[in-house]
Amino acid sequence: MKILYVSSVVNHHQAYFVKELYEIFPDNVWYAALETYEQRRKMMCFPEFEEKWIIDITKNRTLFNSLFIEADIVLCHDYNFYPQMKERLAKDKITFYFSERWFKPPYGKIRLLRPYMLKLWYEFYRMSKSPCFFYLSQGEYAAADFRTIGVCPMRMFNFGYVYFYTTKSDN
DSSP, X not given: OOEEEEEEEOOHHHHHHHHHHHHHSTTSEEEEEEXXXXXXXXXXXXXXXXXXXXXXXXXXXXXXXXXXHHOSEEEEOOGGGHHHHHHHHHTTOEEEEEESOSSOTTTGGGGGGSHHHHHHHHHHHHHTXXXXXXXXXXXXXXXXXXXXXXXXXXXXXXXXXOOOOOOOOOO
């Protein structure tokens, strides 16, 4: 099974998730990003990942394009890749789109009045009709946004955030 995880940048939180997938499916998991490591994350001393399973999309576009279509499962965070997602769905390939909320304050749903966002909503609405398309919401607000616009109401899962619970000590 081949799995491709696509994001705009290598995120130190998500890289560990992909690393665990790689442990399960060695040599069949890739993390593709437009930017492999942000300069500001280096300055904040976040760990750098120089793994063989990380692909710089800008430097390896041909490999990325072939993996996007050939992979058994694609998890994609960047909505700019919706044309590739549509191509996968036309071939009945499992495709997951994950995001944080689309309608953050202060603009909220007013963003849909922008022609680009309206077109994007329409494309995702059409893709969500495919039984191979799933939405992974990164938080409850993201799920609420997609429920409001009618995208993937029956194939939506929470994804990407870990909640930590602490208790106060009596001492």
